[in-house]
Each structure stands twice: as structure tokens, then as C-alpha cells.
Amino acid sequence: MEYDCSLASGRTGCISERQNSIITTGKNKSRIHCADDSLAGAVSQRACVFCGARVVLNPITDAIHLVHGPIGCATYTWDIRGSLSSGSEMYRHSFSTDLKEKDVVFGGEPKLAACIDEVVTKYRPPAVFVYSTCVVGMIGDDIITVCKNASECYGIDVIPVESSGFISGNKIVGYRAAAEALMKLIRPKPGEIIEKTRKLNFLGEYNLGGEKWLIERYLNEIGIEVNVAFTGDSTVAALKLSPGSCLNIVQCTGSMHWVATNLEKEYGIPYLDVNFFGAENTAESLRRIAAFYDDPEIIRKAEILIEHELARITPEIDKYRKKLAGKRAAIYVGGAFKAVALIRQMKDLGMEVVVTGTQTGKQEEYETISGLLSEGTIVVDDANPAEIERFLLDMKVDVMAGGVKERVLAYKLGIGFVDHNHDRKECLAGFDGAITFAREVYITTCSPVWKRLKLSIGEET
Amino acid sequence: MLECMPKARSEHTTGKINPAKTCQPIGAMYAALGIHGCLPHSHGSQGCCAYHRMHLTRHFRDQVLASSSSFTEGASVFGGAANLKTSIKNIFDIYNPEIIAVHTTCLSETIGDDIPTIIKQSEIPEGKIVIHANTPSYQGSHITGFSNMVKGMVTYLAERDEETLRQKRVNIIPGFINPADMREIKRITSDLGIDMIMFPDTTDVLDSPLTSKYEMYPEGGATIAQIRASGNSRLTLTLGHWSSDAAGALLQEKCGVPCIPLKVPIGLKATDDLIMTLKEKFDAVVPKSLTIERGQVVDTLIDTHFHYQGKKVAIFGDPDLVIPLTEFVLTMGMIPTYIITGTPGRQFEDEVSAMIEAAGIQDYIVKAEGDLFELHQWIKEKPVELLLGTSYGKYIARAEDIPLVRVGFPILDRAVHPLMPITGYRGCLRLIEMISNAFLERRDRDCLDEDFELVL
Numbered sequence: 001m002e003y004d005c006s007l008a009s010g011r012t013g014c015i016s017e018r019q020n021s022i023i024t025t026g027k028n029k030s031r032i033h034c035a036d037d038s039l040a041g042a043v044s045q046r047a048c049v050f051c052g053a054r055v056v057l058n059p060i061t062d063a064i065h066l067v068h069g070p071i072g073c074a075t076y077t078w079d080i081r082g083s084l085s086s087g088s089e090m091y092r093h094s095f096s097t098d099l100k101e102k103d104v105v106f107g108g109e110p111k112l113a114a115c116i117d118e119v120v121t122k123y124r125p126p127a128v129f130v131y132s133t134c135v136v137g138m139i140g141d142d143i144i145t146v147c148k149n150a151s152e153c154y155g156i157d158v159i160p161v162e163s164s165g166f167i168s169g170n171k172i173v174g175y176r177a178a179a180e181a182l183m184k185l186i187r188p189k190p191g192e193i194i195e196k197t198r199k200l201n202f203l204g205e206y207n208l209g210g211e212k213w214l215i216e217r218y219l220n221e222i223g224i225e226v227n228v229a230f231t232g233d234s235t236v237a238a239l240k241l242s243p244g245s246c247l248n249i250v251q252c253t254g255s256m257h258w259v260a261t262n263l264e265k266e267y268g269i270p271y272l273d274v275n276f277f278g279a280e281n282t283a284e285s286l287r288r289i290a291a292f293y294d295d296p297e298i299i300r301k302a303e304i305l306i307e308h309e310l311a312r313i314t315p316e317i318d319k320y321r322k323k324l325a326g327k328r329a330a331i332y333v334g335g336a337f338k339a340v341a342l343i344r345q346m347k348d349l350g351m352e353v354v355v356t357g358t359q360t361g362k363q364e365e366y367e368t369i370s371g372l373l374s375e376g377t378i379v380v381d382d383a384n385p386a387e388i389e390r391f392l393l394d395m396k397v398d399v400m401a402g403g404v405k406e407r408v409l410a411y412k413l414g415i416g417f418v419d420h421n422h423d424r425k426e427c428l429a430g431f432d433g434a435i436t437f438a439r440e441v442y443i444t445t446c447s448p449v450w451k452r453l454k455l456s457i458g459e460e461t
Numbered sequence: 462m463l464e465c466m467p468k469a470r471s472e473h474t475t476g477k478i479n480p481a482k483t484c485q486p487i488g489a490m491y492a493a494l495g496i497h498g499c500l501p502h503s504h505g506s507q508g509c510c511a512y513h514r515m516h517l518t519r520h521f522r523d524q525v526l527a528s529s530s531s532f533t534e535g536a537s538v539f540g541g542a543a544n545l546k547t548s549i550k551n552i553f554d555i556y557n558p559e560i561i562a563v564h565t566t567c568l569s570e571t572i573g574d575d576i577p578t579i580i581k582q583s584e585i586p587e588g589k590i591v592i593h594a595n596t597p598s599y600q601g602s603h604i605t606g607f608s609n610m611v612k613g614m615v616t617y618l619a620e621r622d623e624e625t626l627r628q629k630r631v632n633i634i635p636g637f638i639n640p641a642d643m644r645e646i647k648r649i650t651s652d653l654g655i656d657m658i659m660f661p662d663t664t665d666v667l668d669s670p671l672t673s674k675y676e677m678y679p680e681g682g683a684t685i686a687q688i689r690a691s692g693n694s695r696l697t698l699t700l701g702h703w704s705s706d707a708a709g710a711l712l713q714e715k716c717g718v719p720c721i722p723l724k725v726p727i728g729l730k731a732t733d734d735l736i737m738t739l740k741e742k743f744d745a746v747v748p749k750s751l752t753i754e755r756g757q758v759v760d761t762l763i764d765t766h767f768h769y770q771g772k773k774v775a776i777f778g779d780p781d782l783v784i785p786l787t788e789f790v791l792t793m794g795m796i797p798t799y800i801i802t803g804t805p806g807r808q809f810e811d812e813v814s815a816m817i818e819a820a821g822i823q824d825y826i827v828k829a830e831g832d833l834f835e836l837h838q839w840i841k842e843k844p845v846e847l848l849l850g851t852s853y854g855k856y857i858a859r860a861e862d863i864p865l866v867r868v869g870f871p872i873l874d875r876a877v878h879p880l881m882p883i884t885g886y887r888g889c890l891r892l893i894e895m896i897s898n899a900f901l902e903r904r905d906r907d908c909l910d911e912d913f914e915l916v917l
């Protein structure tokens with residue numbers, strides 16, 4: 001019973017309310033508690049609704065993203081995603097209404113209207129997203145009306161995003177706010193007809209390190225065209241054509257399932273869950289997409305591509321597997337989708353996953369996760385740094401995959417770290433991404449610096 | 462194109478495009494990390510706390526811990542008192558800090574939570590302390606928030622409990638600077654043989670070594686006892702008007718410790734001023750080592766002046782850094798052409814104008830509460846040859862092909878900077894090296910083969 005959840009109480013960093021958010025596979029009968037609000041006073045790794053909305057919408061390259069609130073929310077989200085563009089770079093600039101005390105007292109609507117006027121006059125963007133923040137929600141600015149007026153005045157989409165931070169500490173609620181904004185954007189105007197095509201939309205793909213481009217290349221090779229990704233390297237015009245696609249493939253389920261089901265409801269577009277992290281997942285996803293098109297030529301080309309790519313990357317990955325076999329990994333990421341993909345990839349590299357956690361996982365997702373893990377693995381929802389530290393040490397972890405805040409913690413403990421956050425710079429998807437991922441895990445797990453560290457504190461190497 | 466300049470010139474009249482500031486709470490969080498055994502607490506939504514920790518972590522590349530009241534809709538309707546009380550209880554139960562430093566956010570300020578009253582009603586274990594600062598995000602900037610939290614330290618902690626002031630002891634309030642700079646200022650003061658209390662002090666907190674051990678509360682930081690005892694010191698030096706003067710003035714009012722406002726010691730003159738003030742007030746002997754360091758700076762300036770003299774430079778960042786940086790580039794014979802801070806305050810414009818005009822330069826623009834859109838627009842119309850500022854200058858640097866020397870907060874795309882001082886005489890050398898190399902590397906890259914030189 002060394003790692004059962006009773007550990008959660010009475011040790012630094014854990015309190016009784018958190019017990020149910022930590023389970024050990026094979027030991028706990030109860031189900032994990034998740035999607036709870038974080039405890040007041042917790043050093044949580046979670047963010048807010050605004051953060052969730054911003055990460056989903058920000059990659060729309062040619063829109064203006066105007067943050068309505070005091071300056072901070074715009075500054076902290078200025079160009080922090082590793083989401084790349086093949087065209088406009090407008091989305092990488094930071095626009096804020098920079099609310100002041102008098103705006104908070106008398107209302108921020110006039111300033112918002114003035115800011116929209118200024119940015120639209122300056123840049124003539126095809127769309128403006130207006131994000132509401134905590135204060136705006138609190139003082140009750142009617143951003144819907146301001147946006148509607150501006151929209152009518154300029155003949156472009158000015159779309160309010162209901163993302164006041166306090167609505168929830170769970171980014172998922174922000175994903176939903178973004179999803180609603182997206183549905184507004186793409187809904188055809190009365191009388192407008194969107195032509196049906198054989199293209200697909202790629203939902204929950206943010207083109208981090210050019211991942212969308214890579215997958216699109218595979219799809220093109222097998223004879224399938226991508227209309228647009230939601231939202232990596234997307235443009236307003238391409239998003240507006242999305243109702244004409246014949247299929248939606250959904251990668252990041254946390255942010256895009258709702259959009260997929262609504263696109264199915266409103267426009268009759270079916271969707272497939274896909275996963276392009278890891279070679280096996282990539283192959284399986286390509287096969288499923290090809291099967292959907294039910295075209296022998298596409299299926300044949302897909303098999304050729306998969307065979308060719310696997311033959312190319314397998315020897316490369318084997319090299320890393322030799323170095324990494326038996327190493328112990330921990331995963332702490334935003335969503336369960338990413339956690340599942342990472343577990344598979346770590347296992348492919350011959351590693352053992354001993355800790356897994358997410359900020360926003362759902363009940364059934366945690367069940368999937370537990371199913372993938374061997375007995376005795378720790379599964380945790382919304383972990384705080386003290387818990388993460390304890391698990392990393394107790395479980396003798398060699399390498400951790402996580403986000404910005406976990407990076408320095410892992411390093412301080414002498415543990416390697418792989419960035420799998422939404423601001424990473426490396427392409428980790430597809431067949432090539434599998435090699436990149438293996439290399440990333442290898443260089444951090446087997447860095448020669450770790451040897452020096454041990455020497456410097458008097459241990460044998 | 463990675464730039465945000467519309468083709469036609471257009472007035473920028475409202476809001477911010479590419480801001481040169483951020484909001485108060487992050488400054489308060491940074492200040493609070495300079496107290497030993499302190500857990501900063503953000504009284505607002507979870508996102509604020511997450512963003513501030515992330516931003517500070519990206520700059521310092523070190524662990525930043527802080528807790529949040531995790532506001533939800535309920536708290537926003539009924540007030541945040543219950544959340545704060547629960548937070549205080551949970552924090553002492555779970556994380557066991559010596560002290561919690563609460564700062565507000567725009568949300569809790571708008572709700573109107575009365576923090577002192579809530580703290581009084583909270584369960585605080587014997588011997589533990591909770592302090593606070595009001596840091597509404599819709600006023601001032603991160604520098605204002607820093608200043609407010611330092612002031613909060615004086616309000617809650619500083620005491621005059623000894624009859625006579627400690628004759629040989631100075632308080633130094635260092636301002637929003639990197640740990641390496643605090644370390645350098647401490648070194649200079651101790652070389653002068655003067656006892657010192659520095660608060661806040663983030664050395665050994667945000668520049669801590671990798672030991673394979675995780676310390677929730679690292680070794681460094683001003684202790685509560687030290688901040689308390691600052692009320693008995695002979696003198697306070699506040700470095701930087703915007704981040705430090707308010708706390709110094711309050712310490713004078715509360716405990717009768719006289720206060721001398723100085724600049725952050727960046728550049729020859731500001732460093733001279735710090736040392737001469739300490740020498741004069743404490744009858745200290747300036748050790749030969751400092752005289753030698755100063756001499757090396759002058760020597761290097763002469764060795765390299767032809768690399769940068771007469772070059773036009775734009776400087777942007779926090780007021781307490783930009784002012785002495787402007788002073789130093791004037792010493793270097795450069796021409797500060799555009800000088801911007803995101804923090805509001807007319808005094809910035811007056812002070813910078815006075816320095817530049819005293820140097821006989823007429824053609825310049827200085828602006829408080831500016832943003833990088835404006836700076837870019839000015840540079841497009843009339844270029845400069847060097848940018849001095851934070852990582853956010855890299856878009857302008859790339860669009861206009863101008864070298865960027867990174868100083869200030871935040872620097873998100875380079876490492877090592879929090880460990881290397883830009884203050885003191887050693888800091889002068891580092892600035893000269895960075896500025897001079899920026900020009901020389903450009904020359905090596907751009908010149909024709911026939912102009913390519915080994916010796917420069």
C-alpha cells in the first residue's frame with residue numbers, strides 16, 4: 001500500500017480534500033475526482049477561462065485579437081504560443097483596451113468601441129475577436145452590443161468571446177467560450193451558400209512547430225485535401241468555408257469535441273477522433289481517415305506512405321530506444337488527450353510511465369489513462385507543485401513531460417524535462433515528430449550535465 | 462510580415478498595441494518572493510496567478526510558487542472574503558510558510574474586498590504573519606504593484622523598537638531588478654564596510670543553484686526580523702523612484718529613518734552616486750578594489766568609444782532602469798533618440814528630457830505610458846541604430862534590422878541574464894560589452910569582404 005491515496009494526507013503538499021484527486025492504478029476502487037474547482041489557497045498549475053479561450057482562438061492568423069480589460073491579460077498572452085503561420089502574422093501582436101480606473105467606474109464600453117474603431121481603421125482585418133476579462137464581466141460591459149454595432153458599421157465579423165476569468169478555474173470552460181465564438185464566425189450569413197467539397201477540416205490542431213503542415217503533407221500525399229485547421233495557421237476566410245467540408249478529424253478532444261458535434265448537427269459533417277502523436281497513432285489515424293473516404297486509391301496510397309515512413313523512422317527510433325529502455329517517466333499536461341498520446345509514446349520508447357496527471361481531464365478520460373498504465377502508477381488530477389515533487393522523487397522519475405511551470409521544478413530535482421505544452425517549439429506530431437520526440441526525451445534524460453551534478457554533490461557517477 | 466505597422470501613418474489614440482508594461486499583481490508577487498519563507502498569494506481568479514508565475518518563471522528560469530484564492534462566479538457575486546480566509550487556512554496547513562503576502566487583482570479590487578479586515582478575521586497560527594498590498598491592475602503598472610508590496614512590508618513589519626538608530630547600518634530598497642543586481646549592490650555596500658538590510662531581496666531565491674533537492678522556501682530573501690529591524694537603521698537608500706521611494710518615505714514617516722532617493726546604480730554616474738552617498742553618510746573608506754573597478758570601466762569606455770559614439774539608440778522598459786540607462790548611454794556618447802516606458806508618470810518625461818537636453822541633444826522623443834507600436838512608428842519614420850530593452854523589442858529589431866541589446870524585464874528568449882549584473886562598475890563593463898559587440902557583430906556580418914577586418 002505504499003502509494004495508495006492515504007498518502008495524500010499528512011504529508012507536505014497534500015490535504016485531505018485532495019485525496020480523491022489522486023489514485024494509484026490497481027489499488028483504488030474509487031474513481032478519481034476531477035473537474036472539481038481547485039481549492040482556495042492551492043498552488044495550482046491551472047489557469048482560467050480567458051486562458052482557455054485565448055489558446056484556442058489566438059492561432060487564427062489574420063484576425064485581430066483584442067483583449068478587453070486591464071493590460072495584464074494581453075501582455076501575458078502576447079505571442080506565447082508556438083503556433084506558426086504561413087501568411088499573416090497579425091495574431092502575434094498584442095491588442096488591449098488597457099482599462100483604467102475611470103473605465104472600471106464608468107464602464108468600459110466607450111473605450112472598447114473606440115479601440116475597435118482604431119484597429120479596424122488601421123488594419124482592415126477580416127475579423128476581430130473581443131475577449132472579455134474578469135473586470136469586464138464584473139462591471140457588466142455589454143460587449144455583445146458593442147461588437148454587434150461595430151460589426152454592422154464595418155461589415156466584418158466582430159465577435160465577443162465570453163471569457164471572464166472567474167467563471168471557472170478550468171480552461172475547458174474557456175475552450176467552450178472559444179468554440180461558441182468559432183461557431184458564430186463560421187455560420188453562413190442568410191442566403192450565403194457554402195459549396196460542398198471532398199476536403200476535411202482538422203479540428204484541435206494548432207500547428208505547433210509546423211505540425212499541421214506535416215500532417216497536411218501526409219494527407220495530400222494520399223490524395224486528401226485539408227480545408228482548414230481549427231485553428232492552427234487558419235484564416236478567417238478558410239474557417240468560413242469549413243461547413244462545406246465532408247469530414248472533421250478531431251485531435252485535441254478537450255478543446256474541439258463540442259465544435260465537432262455542433263458541426264455535425266448544423267451541417268451534417270461527420271467526425272473522426274484522430275491522434276497524430278507517435279508513429280502507431282499516426283498510422284492508425286491515416287488508415288481511419290482513408291477508410292472514411294472509401295476510395296481504393298486513397299487506401300492504397302495510405303498503406304504505401306505508412307510502410308515507407310515506418311521503414312524510414314524505425315531504425316532512427318530504435319537508436320533512442322536502446323538508450324532509453326527502462327527509464328521512468330512522469331507526465332503532467334493540460335488535457336487527457338495529450339496524456340494518452342504521451343503514455344503511448346513513452347512506452348514505445350521502452351520507458352515506464354510511473355506518474356500521470358492532467359489539469360482538465362474528465363472522468364472517462366482518466367479511466368482510459370488508468371487502462372493504459374501498469375499497476376502501481378500514480379494518476380492525479382490538478383496536482384500542485386508539492387505533490388508533483390513528491391511523486392517525482394518517490395517514483396524515482398528520470399524524465400518528465402509537462403509545461404512551463406513543471407520544467408524548472410523537474411530540473412531543480414535533477415530530472416530531465418520534455419516540453420509538451422501548447423507553447424512548445426518542436427514538431428512532435430506524425431512520423432517525423434516521433435523521431436523528434438525520441439530525440440527530445442533522449443537529450444534531456446541522458447544529458448551529460450546530470451553526471452556533473454552528481455559529482456558536485458559528492459556522489460559516485 | 463512580422464510587423465504591425467499599417468502602410469499609411471495613423472494616429473494611435475486609445476488602448477495599447479504591443480504594450481511596454483504589464484499589471485500590478487506580478488510586481489507584487491516578485492517583491493513578495495524577496496521575503497524569506499514567504500508564499501505570495503494572489504487574491505483573484507486562478508488565471509492571474511498562473512500567468513504571473515509563468516511570466517516570472519520564463520524570465521528567471523527558476524521555480525516561482527504562489528497561491529491563488531481561485532475565485533469562481535460565487536465569490537465574485539458574494540465577495541471574496543470566504544475564499545481568502547479558506548486560502549489563508551489552507552496555505553498555513555499545507556505549505557507552511559512563515560509569512561503570506563496577499564496582493565489583490567482587478568477582480569477583487571472591483572468587488573471591493575476589504576483585505577485588512579478579512580486578514581484580521583482569519584485564522585493565523587501563532588508566530589505566522591499575513592501582510593497585504595492593494596494592487597489594482599487598472600492603475601499604474603507592474604512597477605506600481607512592486608512598489609505597493611514593498612510599502613506593505615514597511616506598513617506591516619518595520620518597527621522602531623530601539624532608542625538610538627544603528628549608526629553603522631543602511632537599509633537598501635533595491636527596486637524591481639534581477640537577483641544578480643541585488644547581489645552586486647550588496648557586494649559594493651559590504652566592500653565599503655557598511656552593515657545593510659536589503660528588502661526585498663531575491664538573491665538565493667530566484668537565482669538558486671541546482672542541487673537535486675527541492676526547497677519550497679529557498680535560503681535567500683530578507684527575513685521578517687530584518688525587515689522589522691529596518692526601522693532601527695540609520696538611513697534608507699531607495700533605488701528607483703517608481704519602485705522604491707514610496708516604501709522609503711513611509712519608513713521615514715513611521716520609524717524616523719531618513720531616506721535618500723537614488724537611481725538604480727546602472728552606469729558610471731549612478732554607481733558613483735551610490736558609493737559616494739554611502740561614503741559620506743557612513744564615513745566609509747572606499748576600498749582600492751572599487752577604485753580599480755571604476756578605473757577599468759573608464760579605461761574600457763576609452764578603448765571602445767569609437768564603436769558606439771554618435772550612434773542613435775532607442776530605450777524602452779521600466780522607468781527605474783530606463784532613466785539610468787539613458788544616463789549611461791549619454792556617458793558613452795550615444796544619442797538617445799526615443800525613450801519610452803509603459804508605466805505612467807510625467808516625472809519620467811521631465812527627468813529624461815532634462816538629462817538629454819543637458820547633453821545638448823534636441824531631436825528626441827520621450828514618453829511615459831507609451832507602447833511599442835508607437836516606438837515602431839517613430840523608428841520607421843526616423844531610424845535608430847540600436848534598441849535597448851526587453852525581449853518584446855525583437856519584432857521591431859527584426860522588421861527594421863536593428864540590433865537589440867536585451868536589458869530589463871522580461872527577457873523571455875535568452876538565459877543567464879538574471880545571474881549577470883548590469884549594476885555597479887561590473888555592470889557597466891557588461892553593458893559596454895553587450896552594446897559594443899552588438900555593433901561589431903553587425904559590422905562583421907554586413908561588411909564587404911574587402912572591409913572585413915581581424916582587428917577592430
